[in-house]
Amino acid sequence: MVPRIVDQLLIAADEALRTLAGVATAARPIPGRDEAGGSQPRHSAGLMRVNHSGEICAQALYSGQALFARSDEVRAALESAAAEERDHLAWCRTRLQELGSRPSLLDPAWYAGSFALGMASGLLGDRWSMGFLAETEAQVEHHLEGHLDELPSDDRRSRAVVLQMRDDEQRHGAMGRSLGAAELPYPVKLAMKAASKVMTRTAYWV
Ligand SMILES: [Fe+2]
Ligand SMILES: [Fe+2]
Secondary structure, three states: OOOHHHHHHHHHHHHHHHHHHOOOOOOOOOOOOOOOOOOOHHHHHHHHHHHHHHHHHHHHHHHHHHHOOOOHHHHHHHHHHHHHHHHHHHHHHHHHHHOOOOOOOOHHHHHHHHHHHHHHHHHOOHHHHHHHHHHHHHHHHHHHHHHHHHOOOOOHHHHHHHHHHHHHHHHHHHHHHHOOOOOOOHHHHHHHHHHHHHHHHHHOOO
C-alpha cells in the first residue's frame, strides 16, 4: 500500500499543475454576469491580476496546510475552503480574459513560496495553522476592501466578483477561529503584510 504522505504529495503536485495551468473551473457561476464591464480596462486588469495572484497563493497555502493537518476536521475545513478559493481563482481568470489581459508571469514563484509557507504552518500543528489561516484571511479581506475603493465604479463586473470573494474570505477566517486559531505574534503578522505587499505591488504590472 502507498503511504498516505506519498498519496497526498501526488495530490498536491496535481493541484499545483492544475492551478498554474489555469484549468481550474468554478463550481459557482461568476458573480455580476449581467453587469457592465467598465471603461478603464487597463486599471481593472491590473487590480484583477493582483487578485488572481492572491488566489494562486490561496490555493498553494491551503494545499500546503492540508498536507500536515492533524485532525480530520481541520483537513475537511481546509478542503471545503479551498474549493471556494478555486471559484475565486477561476472568476479572476475569467475577468482577466474579459479585460483582454493575462495572469502574472510570476505566479509560479508566488505558488512555490506560498506552498512552503503553508507546509511550515501546517507542521506547527492545527492551532497555529488555523491562526495563520485566520490572519491571512483577515489581511485578504482588508486588501479586498481596498480594491472596492480602487476599482473603477463603472466596472460592476469586477466589483461583483471582489464583493463575493470578500464575503467568502470573511467566512473562511471565522471558520479558522472556530477551529481554535492561535493568535499569531505581532512580528509574524507584520512579516505577512510585508510579503503580500511585494506580491500586490509587483502583480499589478508584471
Ligand atoms: Fe479567495
Ligand atoms: Fe479565503
